[in-house]
Amino acid sequence: MIFKICLPFLYGIFFIIIPVYGLRTDYGWTVVICFWIPAFIFYALDRRRNKASGGIK
Amino acid sequence: MNWKNFFTRFGQWGMRYLPAFEKTESGRLFYIRGLRFPAWFAMAIPFMIFIIIFVEHSKELRRTISWKALACSIALFEFVLFPIEHLGINQGFWIYNRARILGIEIWDIPIEEPLIYYLFPVIMVVFLWQLLFNRFEERYICYWTSVLLLIPITIAFEYLALWMDIWSFSENASKLWGISFWGAPIEEFLFWFGAPPFVLSIYFWFERTLSKRKTND
Numbered sequence: 361m362i363f364k365i366c367l368p369f370l371y372g373i374f375f376i377i378i379p380v381y382g383l384r385t386d387y388g389w390t391v392v393i394c395f396w397i398p399a400f401i402f403y404a405l406d407r408r409r410n411k412a413s414g415g416i417k
Numbered sequence: 418m419n420w421k422n423f424f425t426r427f428g429q430w431g432m433r434y435l436p437a438f439e440k441t442e443s444g445r446l447f448y449i450r451g452l453r454f455p456a457w458f459a460m461a462i463p464f465m466i467f468i469i470i471f472v473e474h475s476k477e478l479r480r481t482i483s484w485k486a487l488a489c490s491i492a493l494f495e496f497v498l499f500p501i502e503h504l505g506i507n508q509g510f511w512i513y514n515r516a517r518i519l520g521i522e523i524w525d526i527p528i529e530e531p532l533i534y535y536l537f538p539v540i541m542v543v544f545l546w547q548l549l550f551n552r553f554e555e556r557y558i559c560y561w562t563s564v565l566l567l568i569p570i571t572i573a574f575e576y577l578a579l580w581m582d583i584w585s586f587s588e589n590a591s592k593l594w595g596i597s598f599w600g601a602p603i604e605e606f607l608f609w610f611g612a613p614p615f616v617l618s619i620y621f622w623f624e625r626t627l628s629k630r631k632t633n634d
Binding site for chain 1: 497501504505508510556557560591592593594602603604607608611612614615617618619621622625
């Protein structure tokens, strides 16, 4: 429960708040576009592939 | 209460002694302050020690890690970081102290970056995840745990670099949002907290893609 909900939730605070703050400057949006968005896409892709393979690594 | 003003004042505590910036012929900012000492290179030594201990200590780690995926992740990380760093240096997102770097540059980037800092942190992040995964066998729980464990490490690293006067920030060089914590702007944390999930996510992608290809063969 702690690991499955609280950890992503805690990090989700950074995922949501910091990009919103960071997008206001050149430095901020550069990092958001190059790191945060690809990280989210690759993570989501892996979750999808994991689910498709029956949750087996 | 105006939180932006509060954080700006609070953050400027570490920015009171901003150096005098100079400009190269191409207009890039830099400064020289303090004794000449390659502190940026020296800071890589803990990374190297950690990695040697990890690899030496764990036979299981050496066996379970996907070395091909790790190599591809490093290559992609270098590919992404190079233009970011070039842009960052030229736009003045951060400004290096020339007294604290080796002085050799590739595409305006101090050589320590592509040789050490695009390489060892990636290895460290992946090793940390793999160690946790070998122990707990929960792919995504270990992902989030690694990422959270790296938050205090990256914060410490940032302040160590600031304390050693390796780089500095200035609103005059590049427009920052204005919120900073003891001399480190909030954008810097955006960078530090974004890099480990990026590294692990691309490692996952390469690992799965390469193992799938192997199975198909």
